[in-house]
Amino acid sequence: DGGITQSPKYLFRKEGQNVTLSCEQNLNHDAMYWYRQDPGQGLRLIYYSQIVNDFQKGDIAEGYSVSREKKESFPLTVTSAQKNPTAFYLCASSIGGRRGGNEQFFGPGTRLTVL
């Protein structure tokens, strides 16, 4: 059963703590993405990776870090440097490259709340 999974669904963290959000896909997609969604705003791109062992900053990368050691996995770390980390985080994947329109497949999201 192909798809993209994120865990956990809900995450609570104290101020000053780093936290890592998991994203796994078994769609054999080259490209993976992390977005943040806040009420009244569109999805904003944090980081993206077009291929394993490579990733690029998106529009709001400050306070976040990623790794792409395996094709299937693209974890996101929210560091204590992120000023307002409470949000809904969405991971997505796509075929990548210049093929097709590159529709993105999204995971179910992780809602992070900083206490």
Place this chain on the structure above:
Amino acid sequence: SQKIEQNSEALNIQEGKTATLTCNYTNYSPAYLQWYRQDPGRGPVFLLLIRENEKEKRKERLKVTFDTTLKQSLFHITASQPADSATYLCALRTGANNLFFGTGTRLTVIP
């Protein structure tokens, strides 16, 4: 500056009517425009894609138009049903692979 605007935050229509959602953009030259559906607390789901050289695309009760002169896409749901109630997002893809999303329109279909 670059901007993607969806006509309204919320749209209410009667069951059976056609819902029309608007996506306007400025300072982009999109190669593709995509529409997604998002239910509360869940990730968006891809619905339709239209290329810059296409005027219209249909899929079952859905229709998308793309006018690169007006810099606008219209998304229609015909014979709307309560199950169509959701937030609909438009997204632009430029020459690179990344998507730029609008803020979405929350559609409510009233029985």
